[in-house]
Amino acid sequence: MIWNEARECMSRDQMADLQGKQLVKLVGYMYRNVGYYRKKMKRLGLEPGDIRGIEDLCKLPFTTNEDLQDAYPNGMFAVPMSKLVRYGTIDSVSGTERIVGYTQNDLNLWSECMARSIAMAGLSQNDVIQIAYDPENWVEGLGALSGAERIGATTIPMHTDKKKDLMSAIRKFHVTGIIGTPSYLMHMARMIEKKGMSGGLVKAAVCGGTFWTDKTRKKIQDVIGIRMYDIYGMDELMGLGVAGECKCQKGMHVQEDYFIAEILDTETLIAVADGVLGEIVFTTLQKQGIPLIRFRTMNITRINHEKCECGRTSARIDRICNRASDIVYIRGNRILLFSIENALSELREIKASYIVTIKKEHGLDIVDVCIESSQSNELMQSDNGESVKRCVAAAVGKIIGMKPNVYIRENGGTLLYNRRKVTIIDERRY
Numbered sequence: 103m104i105w106n107e108a109r110e111c112m113s114r115d116q117m118a119d120l121q122g123k124q125l126v127k128l129v130g131y132m133y134r135n136v137g138y139y140r141k142k143m144k145r146l147g148l149e150p151g152d153i154r155g156i157e158d159l160c161k162l163p164f165t166t167n168e169d170l171q172d173a174y175p176n177g178m179f180a181v182p183m184s185k186l187v188r189y190g191t192i193d194s195v196s197g198t199e200r201i202v203g204y205t206q207n208d209l210n211l212w213s214e215c216m217a218r219s220i221a222m223a224g225l226s227q228n229d230v231i232q233i234a235y236d237p238e239n240w241v242e243g244l245g246a247l248s249g250a251e252r253i254g255a256t257t258i259p260m261h262t263d264k265k266k267d268l269m270s271a272i273r274k275f276h277v278t279g280i281i282g283t284p285s286y287l288m289h290m291a292r293m294i295e296k297k298g299m300s301g302g303l304v305k306a307a308v309c310g311g312t313f314w315t316d317k318t319r320k321k322i323q324d325v326i327g328i329r330m331y332d333i334y335g336m337d338e339l340m341g342l343g344v345a346g347e348c349k350c351q352k353g354m355h356v357q358e359d360y361f362i363a364e365i366l367d368t369e370t371l372i373a374v375a376d377g378v379l380g381e382i383v384f385t386t387l388q389k390q391g392i393p394l395i396r397f398r399t400m401n402i403t404r405i406n407h408e409k410c411e412c413g414r415t416s417a418r419i420d421r422i423c424n425r426a427s428d429i430v431y432i433r434g435n436r437i438l439l440f441s442i443e444n445a446l447s448e449l450r451e452i453k454a455s456y457i458v459t460i461k462k463e464h465g466l467d468i469v470d471v472c473i474e475s476s477q478s479n480e481l482m483q484s485d486n487g488e489s490v491k492r493c494v495a496a497a498v499g500k501i502i503g504m505k506p507n508v509y510i511r512e513n514g515g516t517l518l519y520n521r522r523k524v525t526i527i528d529e530r531r532y
């Protein structure tokens with residue numbers, strides 16, 4: 103079922119026209135109400151009148167995580183506190199806190215996006231949906247809850263720390279759909295596989311909020327027979343629901359009437375063609391509390407503007423394959439992924455890119471650092487690369503509080519990651 107056919111199936115021309123008109127309004131709104139962004143525009147000699155449609159988007163300055171930190175606590179707000187109905191906080195990559203705020207209109211927009219994503223997974227008012235999130239990620243649960251209620255489904259909001267209760271609720275309430283994290287579904291698959299428990303009537307699960315892979319999805323789908331649908335979002339933009347996956351499972355449809363998605367080369371910041379990996383940058387078209395223009399997500403993906411077999415015309419993005427702005431726990435230590443990236447980027451004398459893999463072996467967290475270089479012969483020259491490896495191990499070890507395994511590989515995967523200097527993969531999440 104398509105929840106909002108008029109918006110989700112409009113022609114590409116109509117969508118570009120709608121986005122252009124909304125963008126013009128947004129720029130005027132930001133210029134009037136957000137001093138921080140007005141200054142950025144002025145520095146570039148830009149006036150709101152210079153933006154006449156979607157084709158002028160590329161003239162506008164980006165908004166970065168650093169901007170959000172600079173403007174802390176409320177420099178990015180476009181409305182006075184009296185217009186806000188909800189505050190939230192986000193842990194930033196530098197370890198400082200950020201505040202987000204929603205007007206009632208923002209929350210309505212969120213529930214509409216969630217409703218569309220839930221309908222994409224084939225769930226409707228005839229379903230009983232369990233909403234299962236960790237207590238610390240409960241804000242995501244609130245968005246899911248409002249979307250499920252909007253489509254008229256019967257909802258059961260629950261915390262994932264009560265795993266036994268979750269499984270018994272599935273049977274007790276004849277649950278047919280789940281919205282939660284992939285890790286909860288993994289847990290469920292284990293219970294079903296190893297303890298012979300039943301997944302009951304559950305037919306679909308909408309999962310997002312953490313990384314997972316097709317391998318994980320296939321494993322879970324095979325074990326418990328539940329179709330798993332991706333969902334994407336960021337707290338800075340709204341929350342989960344910015345994009346959702348339909349029954350064709352060939353990418354997530356972006357809610358383009360609310361968000362403009364650009365995919366840019368990570369070095370030149372110029373738009374790349376459909377199908378090419380790059381950083382996804384979003385402009386929120388209708389948010390009132392903290393609207394963002396060209397927000398750099400640090401998320402790497404690709405986009406496809408072809409019409410989907412499901413009938414929707416909205417652009418689709420792949421599951422995010424890398425996220426630089428993230429926090430992980432390694433042997434109990436809270437590590438900002440950015441700090442690993444920065445430490446490696448500072449080793450300017452080593453001409454290489456790095457793939458850092460965090461994994462678990464015999465119950466212990468292990469970190470591997472692969473140095474990839476087209477000049478690997480030079481790196482290996484004098485002492486078989488030992489000094490380079492020592493240097494990299496020291497830089498990363500200082501951040502993570504333990505010795506990583508370091509090895510050198512002839513240039514191979516670098517292009518895959520769109521020339522990112524550092525790619526960090528947390529395999530424990532898959």
Ligand SMILES: [Zn+2]
Nearest residue numbers: 348410412414
């Ligand atoms: Zn589709």
